[in-house]
Amino acid sequence: MNQVARVHAISLGGLQGTVVCVEAHVGPGLVMTRIVGNGDSSLREASDRVRAAFLNCDIPFLDQRLTVNLSPADLPKTGASFDLAIAVAILVAREILDQSIAWKTAFVAELALDGSLRPVRGTLALAWAAREHGFTHLVVARESAGEAALVEGLSVQGCGHLNEILRAFPVGAPAGWPHPCTPSKQHPTRTSQRTDLANVRGQPEARYALLIAAVGGHHMLLHGEPGAGKSLLASCLPSVLPDLCAEDMMTVAAIRSLAGFQPTLDMQPPCESISPGTSVAALVGGGSRQVRPGAVSLAHCGVLILDEAPELPRRLLESLRTPLDEGQVSTRRAHAIVTFPARFQLVMTANPCPCGLRECRCAPHSRRLYRRRLSGPILDRIDIVQAMTQPSESSLAVDEGLSSTQARAMVVEARRRSVKRWPQWPSNAYAEGELLQVGVPSGCLDAMRREVERGRLSMRGLDRVLRVAWSIADLEMHPEPTVEDLGLAMDLRTKDSWE
Numbered sequence: 001m002n003q004v005a006r007v008h009a010i011s012l013g014g015l016q017g018t019v020v021c022v023e024a025h026v027g028p029g030l031v032m033t034r035i036v037g038n039g040d041s042s043l044r045e046a047s048d049r050v051r052a053a054f055l056n057c058d059i060p061f062l063d064q065r066l067t068v069n070l071s072p073a074d075l076p077k078t079g080a081s082f083d084l085a086i087a088v089a090i091l092v093a094r095e096i097l098d099q100s101i102a103w104k105t106a107f108v109a110e111l112a113l114d115g116s117l118r119p120v121r122g123t124l125a126l127a128w129a130a131r132e133h134g135f136t137h138l139v140v141a142r143e144s145a146g147e148a149a150l151v152e153g154l155s156v157q158g159c160g161h162l163n164e165i166l167r168a169f170p171v172g173a174p175a176g177w178p179h180p181c182t183p184s185k186q187h188p189t190r191t192s193q194r195t196d197l198a199n200v201r202g203q204p205e206a207r208y209a210l211l212i213a214a215v216g217g218h219h220m221l222l223h224g225e226p227g228a229g230k231s232l233l234a235s236c237l238p239s240v241l242p243d244l245c246a247e248d249m250m251t252v253a254a255i256r257s258l259a260g261f262q263p264t265l266d267m268q269p270p271c272e273s274i275s276p277g278t279s280v281a282a283l284v285g286g287g288s289r290q291v292r293p294g295a296v297s298l299a300h301c302g303v304l305i306l307d308e309a310p311e312l313p314r315r316l317l318e319s320l321r322t323p324l325d326e327g328q329v330s331t332r333r334a335h336a337i338v339t340f341p342a343r344f345q346l347v348m349t350a351n352p353c354p355c356g357l358r359e360c361r362c363a364p365h366s367r368r369l370y371r372r373r374l375s376g377p378i379l380d381r382i383d384i385v386q387a388m389t390q391p392s393e394s395s396l397a398v399d400e401g402l403s404s405t406q407a408r409a410m411v412v413e414a415r416r417r418s419v420k421r422w423p424q425w426p427s428n429a430y431a432e433g434e435l436l437q438v439g440v441p442s443g444c445l446d447a448m449r450r451e452v453e454r455g456r457l458s459m460r461g462l463d464r465v466l467r468v469a470w471s472i473a474d475l476e477m478h479p480e481p482t483v484e485d486l487g488l489a490m491d492l493r494t495k496d497s498w499e
Helices: 046-056 083-093 123-132 142-148 162-168 204-216 230-240 246-258 280-284 314-318 321-326 364-371 376-380 393-398 404-421 442-453 459-475 483-493
Strands: 003-013 016-027 032-036 065-071 105-107 137-141 155-159 220-224 271-274 303-306 328-332 337-341 345-350 384-388
Touching (some): 003 083, 123 142, 204 230, 220 230, 230 404, 246 337, 314 376
Parallel strands (some): 137 155, 220 345, 220 384
Antiparallel strands (some): 003 016
């Protein structure tokens, strides 16, 4: 017995997968088992797990030299997801399993000491990468089969024990799994409504600003005294956004799988909230060995809420600049750069002062310092600044606003107009260039350019005002922004009410 067997596994870097060829060689030499190929400590310990699993499956371990190589060798590899591929490669090299088992099949599972298969983090992303690389079959732990089956065009085989593979592929067995056990496919669903917009009463202007933000995908700052309904209104935004498309649903589910949550195909956009105790790594992603997505990635295609934003650490707020500009976040390591998508809508809420009382007792200097905790660069990336006051009892009694279902229908129709006009961008917030100025009254453009010259508006702010104006026009079914639309967009953009 002196041969090389090859099977395949998948290594993840963010959502991007790389095929890893697991080679096993059994031959003469000093009796030992060695795993090479730039693996971490958990991967080097795989030989002990495989040895114990073989003994518990009544497979004697050979008194020969066994070498396992994970190629490409220059790719850093981490985790126990390679255990099953290593075990199968050894069994094929020892002519216990038929080599047909490796035909267009990837193996992803952790191996327990008794030979049972355990699920690994990020199975959905691994399955997605396997399909993209041309694999037709994927073998995973039985608990992960339903998650992997979310990927269309991939036959998933969920196994509970190594013995199941031994019985299915003895030497000389016909190619293919004798009894495919692909779990039933999961259909997209919509989660129950988190907070209905109809519950926000006495705030017609703020509700309208929220609709504009939903139409264009704009970032918001809601500020005002406690009890005005800022947090309640912010939590309504996901319920009025359009449903996710199939590709976005899969991306959101894959990110949740990498973060350790149970992935589902949810049509409603995700929503993440940040508290003052959140670390920068938890916000933008990180990790000592395997990089995991942070809250900005978990909110991809959805909403990120920063409640009481001035109370958050300055470093935490400034770390949002890159994802706000680029729609993704990258974490650099010594041998790799891991990138996660992070295209979200930011909604910040803030009290006007540190005391947070309706009858403010703070000194003017304290109020100014408190508001300056939100830096100019962060505020410059906010499209809509909306002040809110505590509603009176009479306004609560007479104000009956739209429900989330009604508002979502308006937003969907408005977005349909924007996509028809600019099919290259998902919403108005991402439109750029001279197209923003087409159809805009020249007098309004001249007035805004003068604001730029005076320093009251940045060039980025000019584009953002035009984007909001187009969103208002789409919501009001105007073919082009009117003077009134531009005036409202400028009012929503101004930071004077906050600063």
